[in-house]
Structures are given as C-alpha cells and as structure tokens.
Amino acid sequence: MDLLSKINSNSAEVSVIGLGYIGLPTSIFVAESGYRVHGVDIKEDLIEKINNCTLNITEPGLKKLLEKNVKNGRIKASSSYKESDIFLICVPTPLSDRKADLSYVKKAGESISKVLKEDNLVILESTVPPETTEKVLIPILETSGLKNDEDFFTAFCPERVLPGRITEEMINNDRIIGGSENSRNLALKFYKKFVKGEIYLTDLKTAEIVKLMENTFRSVNIALANELALACEKLKIDFFEARELANKHPRVNIHEAGTGVGGHCIPIDPWFIHEKTPMRMIPIAMEINESMPLHVVDLIKKSNAKNVLILGMAYKKNTDDTRETPVLKIIEELKKENIDYSVYDPYVKMNELDPEGCDALLIATDHDCFKSIDWREIKRKMKRPLIIDGRNFFEKEEAEKMGFEYIGVGK
Structure with missing residues (x-):
C-alpha cells in the first residue's frame, strides 16, 4: 500500500520527534484522528510520565485526550526511533548568540535517516531560519542513500498555536505547508485529518519565513507599544x-x-x-x-x-x-x-x-x-x-x- 492510501485509510504509522509543548499535543491530535503514534524524546522521565498518562503542560482538555489515546494504544512514548510512514519533527530550536541552534533538528534528522524507508514523509514543524529544510535537513536525510522527492518526501509546516489555547488552535488554526508539489500534497492529506482551518501550500523557504514574519510583526509592534508606554510615563x-x-x-x-x-x-x-x-x-x-x-x-x-x-x-x-x-x-x-x-x-x-x-x-x-x-x-x-x-x-x-x-x- 502506498503512503497516500495509508494516509487515507488511517493506517500510516506516525512518529513524532520531541514531546514538549508542541510535540505532545500534536501526538494527541494525530492519535485522535485515528493514527498510531510513536512519540520520541530524549527525556526518560518525560517518557515515563506520558506512558503513565501524566501531562507535563497545563492545557484545558488535553489530559483526558492523552489518557484516552494512551489507554487505547494509539500513543506510546519511547527514547528510540523506529520505522514509520510519517515523521514529524517538533524539537526545540533555541537561540545561541542570536542565531538558531539547529543541533536538535540535525540529531533528529540523523536518527530518522537510519530508519528511513522509501515512500516516507518527513515533516519539520520546528521554527527554523529560511533554507534550513533544504540545506540542512534534507542532506542529512539523504545520507540514508535515498533521494528526496524520488524515494521519500520532505515538507515544512510550522506550528502556530498559543499556550493556553492549544486544544482549540491546533485544530482550528490555518496552516502553511511548504515543499515540492508531491511532498506538500501528501502533507496536506495528512493534516486534513485533524486540522479544520484552511491549509495553504507554498515552497519550503516561503513556509519557513512566514512563521518568522508573523512573530517579527508581533515583536516590532510590542516594541512600539513599550516605547509609547515609556513616553507616556x-x-x-x-x-x-x-x-x-x-x-x-x-x-x-x-x-x-x-x-x-x-x-x-x-x-x-x-x-x-x-x-x-x-x-x-x-x-x-x-x-x-x-x-x-x-x-x-x-x-x-x-x-x-x-x-x-x-x-x-x-x-x-x-x-x-x-x-x-x-x-x-x-x-x-x-x-x-x-x-x-x-x-x-x-x-x-x-x-x-x-x-x-x-x-x-x-x-x-x-x-x-x-x-x-x-x-x-x-x-x-x-x-x-x-x-x-x-x-x-x-x-x-x-x-x-x-x-x-x-x-x-x-x-
């Protein structure tokens, strides 16, 4: 069965890499849509908590959904990678000397490359500088011996949720998917399983910069408000x-x-x-x-x-x-x-x-x-x-x- 058929029939095996503020809720909603989810994280205490249905973040309604999907076997957390049909990368990209630290993205890519198979789809959700997917992640994935856009597919789809509103926004917010025509169409079919908002398709670099533009807009406008507040004082x-x-x-x-x-x-x-x-x-x-x-x-x-x-x-x-x-x-x-x-x-x-x-x-x-x-x-x-x-x-x-x-x- 090809990947599109697996997506349509909810039989695709999904791995979510990184089980923090974005990765864990993503795992839950992917599982809610009918897929089996293999969650991967480097923190053993977090893995134990998830498998024991303990939520490490405060989000309305999320704990019940976690309990439901752990108990019905749709979510299982582990520190090891395994063969899957779809890989979602939701790892941190912290700031280091005013530049993106991509070490977690690179490590995730390296680990995925060891279990990557033909017809797999890899989706990067972590916020990254433009050109990261094309020039950093894809070359790492291709060390598997497989060729991007021929043997496997890669897309970028940034998360766009607000803490405290994740349960609502992960479903209802609009999404941007970047990639080649084949990659983004596969990702589109996948996200449509649990996203009710509009989904817009573009290329990789545009999708990467959209998230950064959104938050730059907010940062600049908050700075203006802060400067005006100081003037008013x-x-x-x-x-x-x-x-x-x-x-x-x-x-x-x-x-x-x-x-x-x-x-x-x-x-x-x-x-x-x-x-x-x-x-x-x-x-x-x-x-x-x-x-x-x-x-x-x-x-x-x-x-x-x-x-x-x-x-x-x-x-x-x-x-x-x-x-x-x-x-x-x-x-x-x-x-x-x-x-x-x-x-x-x-x-x-x-x-x-x-x-x-x-x-x-x-x-x-x-x-x-x-x-x-x-x-x-x-x-x-x-x-x-x-x-x-x-x-x-x-x-x-x-x-x-x-x-x-x-x-x-x-x-």
Missing part, C-alpha cells in the same frame, strides 16, 4: 487609556505594553531572519523589548523597596509556561541590587502567597486567579502597601481605593 499620561482610544481608529491596532516578552517565539524568531539577512528594525525592536524588565526594576529601585513579592512567573496569563519569561530577568536584576524577593504563581507550583514584611508587590503576570485574592488582607500584612503593576491589572484609582500606593508601567 514621562508625560504623565495613561498609555492604556490612550491606546484604547487610538485603537478606535479602524486601521490602528497598537499592542499591549508590559514587563517584557516571553515564550519560544517572539523573543527568538526575529533573530532567525536577522541571521540570514541583517535587518535594521529587528535589533532595535528586540532591544526595546529586552529592556522592559530592567525598566520594571528601575521602578522598584526608585520606590526604595527592599523586599518584593512578585505575582506571576509564567510569561503568559493562565498558563504554566515559563519559557523566556521576563520575570527571570527581573529576578536576576533584583539579586544584583540586593533586593529580597519571593514569587507566587500557582500555575507553576509556586504556591506560597506571603506578603508579610514586603514593601512592594509586583504584578508580573495577569493570571485571572489573582482577581480573587483578598487584596485588603494583602495590604494589611505588607510592610508598605505598594503595588507596581507591570500588566495593567488594576486601574490606579481602584488600587488606591483599597489603600495601596500604585505605580504602573505606562502610567
């Missing part, structure tokens, strides 16, 4: 009120300002374009965004606070995702200034909310659960009832009505 204008009014214009969409950017996309992806072809705007935008944690610490220093309670470690509200969180930079700078701190974030198992003796409270993440905190009790226990709001969590008047002093980023 100096002018004693509420940036958030001004932003809301400016966004009434039908062709204006100024982004949120705050403590900085986090995650594995916005702080990283723009550099992947810049390393291939240097751009003037990207370094400026990245510098602005990277400076925001330092600005927050400056606000703390100017307040003369010596013991800060930080609310939130995750970079994004209502998730446990701490990848590239700006809070780590804030903590690093507080240590340099010999300012004591503690962190409360129930999503990342930092469960001790103790304001006793604190002379400032920094809102670094705007989790919804923080709304139910007994703020008057917090005020009573604090040495000095000062809120430094990095996420526009409170209106100034609201905080002052509860008896707090209030300093806000962009206010």
Whole structure:
C-alpha cells in the first residue's frame, strides 16, 4: 500500500520527534484522528510520565485526550526511533548568540535517516531560519542513500498555536505547508485529518519565513507599544487609556505594553531572519523589548523597596509556561541590587502567597486567579502597601481605593 492510501485509510504509522509543548499535543491530535503514534524524546522521565498518562503542560482538555489515546494504544512514548510512514519533527530550536541552534533538528534528522524507508514523509514543524529544510535537513536525510522527492518526501509546516489555547488552535488554526508539489500534497492529506482551518501550500523557504514574519510583526509592534508606554510615563499620561482610544481608529491596532516578552517565539524568531539577512528594525525592536524588565526594576529601585513579592512567573496569563519569561530577568536584576524577593504563581507550583514584611508587590503576570485574592488582607500584612503593576491589572484609582500606593508601567 502506498503512503497516500495509508494516509487515507488511517493506517500510516506516525512518529513524532520531541514531546514538549508542541510535540505532545500534536501526538494527541494525530492519535485522535485515528493514527498510531510513536512519540520520541530524549527525556526518560518525560517518557515515563506520558506512558503513565501524566501531562507535563497545563492545557484545558488535553489530559483526558492523552489518557484516552494512551489507554487505547494509539500513543506510546519511547527514547528510540523506529520505522514509520510519517515523521514529524517538533524539537526545540533555541537561540545561541542570536542565531538558531539547529543541533536538535540535525540529531533528529540523523536518527530518522537510519530508519528511513522509501515512500516516507518527513515533516519539520520546528521554527527554523529560511533554507534550513533544504540545506540542512534534507542532506542529512539523504545520507540514508535515498533521494528526496524520488524515494521519500520532505515538507515544512510550522506550528502556530498559543499556550493556553492549544486544544482549540491546533485544530482550528490555518496552516502553511511548504515543499515540492508531491511532498506538500501528501502533507496536506495528512493534516486534513485533524486540522479544520484552511491549509495553504507554498515552497519550503516561503513556509519557513512566514512563521518568522508573523512573530517579527508581533515583536516590532510590542516594541512600539513599550516605547509609547515609556513616553507616556514621562508625560504623565495613561498609555492604556490612550491606546484604547487610538485603537478606535479602524486601521490602528497598537499592542499591549508590559514587563517584557516571553515564550519560544517572539523573543527568538526575529533573530532567525536577522541571521540570514541583517535587518535594521529587528535589533532595535528586540532591544526595546529586552529592556522592559530592567525598566520594571528601575521602578522598584526608585520606590526604595527592599523586599518584593512578585505575582506571576509564567510569561503568559493562565498558563504554566515559563519559557523566556521576563520575570527571570527581573529576578536576576533584583539579586544584583540586593533586593529580597519571593514569587507566587500557582500555575507553576509556586504556591506560597506571603506578603508579610514586603514593601512592594509586583504584578508580573495577569493570571485571572489573582482577581480573587483578598487584596485588603494583602495590604494589611505588607510592610508598605505598594503595588507596581507591570500588566495593567488594576486601574490606579481602584488600587488606591483599597489603600495601596500604585505605580504602573505606562502610567
């Protein structure tokens, strides 16, 4: 049976390489669509957790789907590669000296090449610089002795999901698939099994840069918002009120300002374009965004606070995702200034909310659960009832009505 027939009949064996924030949910939805999934990861503790139906990320509805597909035998995690019909590469591509570290992609390619067979389809989902699939991954796969686009097929399809919304977005978001006509058509048939959004076809390099363009757009616009927020602070204008009014214009969409950017996309992806072809705007935008944690610490220093309670470690509200969180930079700078701190974030198992003796409270993440905190009790226990709001969590008047002093980023 050829690969297309296996895809259509749900009999294709699928290997997913990398079982992190993208790979594990991808495995689950591929299994949900009827395929048998062999998950591969280098972390033995993670493999054990998955095979025991333990989810390592917080995503609504995902745990039940994992339990269902592990118990019915559609998902099995392992540290070893095996022959499959389709390989999905979902490994990290961290930043190293402002360039993409492709070592995990290369290792995945090398391991796949040892079990690659004729009529196999290899799909790279990891975010990479343009030309990576063509000039890095495919030559590694061809060390198998097989020829790309003749004996096997390779495509690129970047993930485009938001932590906290993966269950919904992995199904409903539009997708971009790059590759030769044969490769992308096979990938199209495969993704249509579990993707309800539109699927657009293009070449490899275009597909690779699309994801980077999306996140560069967001990074640059967040940088603009942060720069405007700093200007508003100096002018004693509420940036958030001004932003809301400016966004009434039908062709204006100024982004949120705050403590900085986090995650594995916005702080990283723009550099992947810049390393291939240097751009003037990207370094400026990245510098602005990277400076925001330092600005927050400056606000703390100017307040003369010596013991800060930080609310939130995750970079994004209502998730446990701490990848590239700006809070780590804030903590690093507080240590340099010999300012004591503690962190409360129930999503990342930092469960001790103790304001006793604190002379400032920094809102670094705007989790919804923080709304139910007994703020008057917090005020009573604090040495000095000062809120430094990095996420526009409170209106100034609201905080002052509860008896707090209030300093806000962009206010």
